[in-house]
Amino acid sequence: MAPIISIKGLQKTYDDGFTALHGVDLDIEEGEILALLGPNGAGKTTLISAVCGLVTPTGGTVTVGGHDIATSFRAAREMIGLVPQEVAIEPFEKVLNTVRFSRGLFGKKKDEAHLEKVLKSLSLWDKKDNRNTELSGGMKRRVLIAKALSHEPHVLFLDEPTAGVDVNLRKDMWALVRELRAQGVTIILTTHYIEEAEEMADRIGVIDKGRLLLVEEKDKLMKSLGRKELVLELAEAPDALPESLKGYDLELEGDRLTYTFDTTAGSTGVTRLMADLANAGLKFTDLSTRQSSLEDVFLSLVEENQDQKEAAQ
Ligand SMILES: Nc1ncnc2c1ncn2[C@@H]1O[C@H](COP(=O)(O)OP(=O)(O)OP(=O)(O)O)[C@@H](O)[C@H]1O
Ligand SMILES: [Mg+2]
Incomplete structure (x- = not known):
């Protein structure tokens, strides 16, 4: 089967001349959960933003469901739900309206039952008439997830979905992610919690300094560990x-x-x-x-990458 997302030679040099992605190649299979691990500044958010059209690549190609993001952006973007790392929601809007509006943005027909299902699955239904400012930090993050799911995406990007979310809710979120996968949604998540990658992912990618250092089946990785x-x-x-x-x-x-x-x-x-x-x-x-552990592999890969960089300089 053709991969649902195909990234080839993706490069991003920002306007200030900083190169955050140095030619990343990555195929993502339909229905898998891929966890991207990497230290601060590795390029995880840049990678996700490029696929979602928030950042314009300076090289390479990306297709989503066969649609090239450069030439068929709308068709590609429609397939994607994005939960950004930064909480950015209209502060004075009510929760249900926020999610309803997001669905509308994608030109999807009204479906209140779907919105109710999404809000309930995120334990937000009892807050549906509250304004976003009236929510806790973890709840706001869950509103972002509800927004991303509002238009029934095929692929869901979660950029550090559980940062600042308490242990119980984190477990709920994992359950939700698994349920989405069971429904056929492909999930790409970034995380700083290695045990989260261990718990959730089918495959694990390690990225550092704009380079993908490893992509491997989790089971294989754990066995080699x-x-x-x-x-x-x-x-x-x-x-x-x-x-x-x-x-x-x-x-x-x-x-x-x-x-x-x-x-x-x-x-x-x-x-x-x-x-x-x-x-x-x-x-x-x-x-x-x-x-x-996975943590050892992760740390040694990143250290090796550091050493190679220094040796090259
Ligand atoms: N708009 C921008 N202009 C210039 N440099 C940028 C811009 N956005 C990001 N960068 C740089 O690109 C690099 C990668 O940033 P990115 O946000 O992708 O990292 P990340 O892996 O998501 O890190 P974190 O784990 O901290 O979220 C960093 O060095 C960052 O400073
Ligand atoms: Mg980031």
């Missing part, structure tokens, strides 16, 4: 690693010995290592294990 570290605090720091332990993936730093092993392998080698440690006369006073 199936490495664990066993850290042993030794009673005494040995001068060197005994010859009998050379076959293990071990790192010795002072009195700390770290063994890295694969949790998905049939045998972890821990039992054998313990026996060999005892035979070598090494005693330990404490031990702990640590699972590598």
Whole structure:
């Protein structure tokens, strides 16, 4: 199946000469949830804004549902719902009117039942007659989501949807996103919460300094992360690693010995290592294990990117 969104060589240099996107290639499949991770200033919002037509690309092409955003903007934009990072809603308008107006902007025919369903699914129905200024921050963010869903989009962009949203509501929002996906909506979200990407996404993309560093199925990524570290605090720091332990993936730093092993392998080698440690006369006073995580991958990718940049300069 053709991807619902196809981004090729997308480049954005802002008017001040700053290049926020350096030729990004990304295909998004219909019905998937893609999480974009990246530090502040990585280019996530720029990428989303370019696809949604809020920022004009300086290079590359984007199609949404086969419509080129440069030549068939209206048709492309109609397929998209956007929840922007910044809360921007008409302060004195009432909630229901705000959402109704958004639907109207897309030329969709009136459908009060749809608006009611959307507001209810976001726990906003009891606030429908309140003005937006009368809402809490988290509620305002949910109004943005209601607006984005008002015209029944095929693709939903969520730019940090859960920033400033409390834990319970965050869970509700995840449930809502899953429900939308079940209805066939494709979802692209950015987040700074790695556990949110872990929880929600089918695929994870990591972006830094305007470059997409990785796009991978989450399950595959998590499997490749199936490495664990066993850290042993030794009673005494040995001068060197005994010859009998050379076959293990071990790192010795002072009195700390770290063994890295694969949790998905049939045998972890821990039992054998313990026996060999005892035979070598090494005693330990404490031990702990640590699972590598998406956060480690994310941080090491971003660090590597930093190092490469510095080396190139
Ligand atoms: N209008 C603009 N003019 C010049 N530079 C801009 C403009 N908008 C964004 N930038 C720059 O582009 C880079 C990417 O910004 P962007 O907002 O896309 O980052 P982000 O990944 O969304 O970050 P965050 O996680 O903080 O939201 C930043 O260095 C930013 O300063
Ligand atoms: Mg942003």
